[in-house]
Amino acid sequence: MLKKRPMLLQCAEMLLLFAALVAVDQGLMKGDAFSDLNPNPYWLPVLVMATTYGTGSGLAAAAIASAIWFHWSNLWSGATDHIEQQLRLSIQPMLWMVTALVTGEVTASRRNRLADQERQHQAMDRNWKKLAEIIARLTDTNRKLQVRIATEQRTIVQAMAAGLAVSKADPESQADALAHLIALAAQTEDFTFYDVRGAQVTARFGGRAAMGQPPDLSRSPMAQAMLATPRPLRADRAADCPLLSESGILAVPVAGTDEGLAAIILVHSAVGIRITEAYVAQLLQVADLLGQSPALFGREQASATKWLVPEGKVA
Secondary structure, eight states: OOOOOOHHHHHHHHHHHHHHHHHHHHHTSOSSTTTTOSSOTTHHHHHHHHHHHOHHHHHHHHHHHHHHHHHHOOOOOSOOOHHHHHHHHHHHHHHHHHHHHHHHHHHHHHHHHHHHHHHHHHHHHHHHHHHHHHHHHHHHHHHHHHHHHHHHHHHHHHHHHHHHHHTSSOHHHHHHHHHHHHHHHHTSSOEEEEEEETTEEEEEEEOTTOTTOOSBOTTSHHHHHHHHSOOOEETTSTTTHHHHTTTOSEEEEEEOTTSSEEEEEEEOOOTTOOOOHHHHHHHHHHHHHHHTOHHHHOOSHHHHGGGOOOTTOOO
């Protein structure tokens, strides 16, 4: 890569070269600008500056060398033709100027090519980095998809197993199956299933992480709002946030066979889960599925015993 130095530093380097040559010429030689030497040592700074820094510096060096040459050179002895003297005197400066111009342009062309190659190299480096980032993202996405597919397949099997367990006659098995279904949809074990009978909202069962929740929410703002207008209440909505501030992050109504409010699924917390429309829709589907089961949510006396849950299952 060609050197890129400040103009003052280039001038200092050039003057040092000429000072050294002048010192040698005046101190050790005849002081005639090396007229007897061929090639002339003053070619050195011209070639060095033109090759290193380009046309401008080369021409400047050629101008200084020419000035020294015109001032001290002595190419003839005795009387000769005046025109011949001028020609012999000007040949060396002309060669320096032409050489500085040609060499400087070649140097500039080489510098431009190197600059283009450097830009292409930097562009390739940026492209390689972008490609590496894309590959890393694709690899991460592929890994997450594989995990998600495996999880969804396992979730489907678990949901089928829970659905089969709902049909069992044992109330404890039914409560476990219902809790498992809700946990799969809510993606958390921190929830409570509240039964609604008239104005009474009482806990029937909950997830493994929902111990210690209030057994009766009949007088809570959440229950009153749900009894008045059964709809999903979400903590991420400004209108619903005060209603859920003391109970959870999401309340989903469960409609019974008579289209009335039969139960409430209250999710207390879900670490790492955002309340999205898809998330709420998933819980609503489970609520609809449970609400359409008269054997579990019927209000007739024959089904009432199936609401009874063994001790310890109530949150």
